[in-house]
């Protein structure tokens with residue numbers, strides 16, 4: 001991706017559906033033999049990977065792109081027999097594949113799912129998923145790099161997970177999702193305490209309710225799930241992507257301009273909106289024809305003030321916006337202290353930002369950014385999805401040409417990033433590297 005920095009951004013950007021809501025919703029299609037139709041899925045590589053995982057598990061899947069090609073609709077039906085195996089080749093490219101474990105055990109009583117392996121942003125074990133499913137009665141072994149799971153037969157001769165009262169030791173988005181899906185088809189009433197409250201979990205829960213699940217406490221830290229014998233088909237449109245929205249808000253805050261984000265959920269990006277407002281951006285919300293909108297203005301020449309940020313579970317400031325916010329803070333006046341409390345290795349963008357001229361230090365989980373730094377373009381390397389987005393934002397500000405390498409990371413999670421930015425006046429161009 002080649003970016004010529006210096007242009008302010010003006011116009012409108014439509015936010016796509018949330019990748020991290022779409023992924024568990026796709027996995028939930030395994031819970032029924034009836035058709036499940038999911039719309040507003042972002043057209044990104046991770047969605048296609050999850051669809052391949054579902055296909056490997058015997059799911060019929062048809063993807064239809066929207067008119068501009070930024071969204072997909074998936075027509076899914078998991079009614080074919082299969083060996084219930086999620087292979088390493090797919091799981092290693094996307095950790096969220098492990099979300100099929102709970103649904104497979106709950107519906108078929110059997111699962112073979114590759115262990116995900118290492119990750120660029122932290123260790124990211126799946127112990128919390130395994131502990132919870134194990135407590136529901138699943139037998140789980142690790143052999144040859146795979147999680148081999150099976151569920152003992154109940155008195156009716158059926159493999160059924162048993163309800164549990166479970167308190168997570170720490171807040172985990174994925175483990176909450178796996179347990180929620182498993183509990184929907186378990187015997188008895190499961191209580192999930194210290195559940196993650198990210199909006200993506202609420203979205204999954206709402207899809208499950210449409211499929212016939214009985215869930216109380218949606219969007220709270222305690223979910224009560226009364227298991228049912230079977231779930232049925234449903235249609236569902238996933239929520240807007242709060243991290244994509246946050247990324248464009250950060251782009252405008254850093255580069256300056258006046259942009260309206262369309263089809264966004266303001267409450268899902270509240271922590272960022274408050275920070276950017278306190279930093280000096282003008283932010284307003286209104287209801288447009290197509291749903292809520294956010295307008296962000298940062299006048300040219302207007303100084304941004306440095307602000308501190310600490311990543312915590314929702315509704316606090318999200319780890320998935322830490323890198324992008326750091327890019328903004330390199331342009332702000334003063335010292336910003338940014339601490340990362342979710343993943344232990346999520347500062348890889350910092351060294352690349354330094355190559356662009358940022359003045360920063362890393363000390364354990366804390367980054368100290370002194371601004372404003374005069375950024376100047378160079379070649380930088382993307383290391384993960386959100387780090388790549390931060391480098392694009394810095395490139396929009398930097399004087400001259402910035403080349404962001406390894407943009408396949410961006411394609412995993414941003415639908416039409418360069419097209420959406422071009423439409424608001426950014427000089428950004430894709431030169432090589434496959435598109436999704």
Ligand code: EPU
Pocket residue numbers: 020021023095096122123124125126127128129130170171172173174175196200318319320342343344385386413
């Ligand atoms: N953790 C454990 N054991 C577990 C599970 C998690 O120790 O069994 C730890 C993790 O290592 C991490 C913390 O708990 O330190 C939180 O991890 P969580 O399980 O909440 O993360 P996740 O479900 O693997 C999702 C998103 C991530 C996002 C995190 C945190 C999806 C598909 N992924 O991951 O999104 O950063 O929640 O909000 O929903 C991204 O989109 O770029 C991305 C990385």
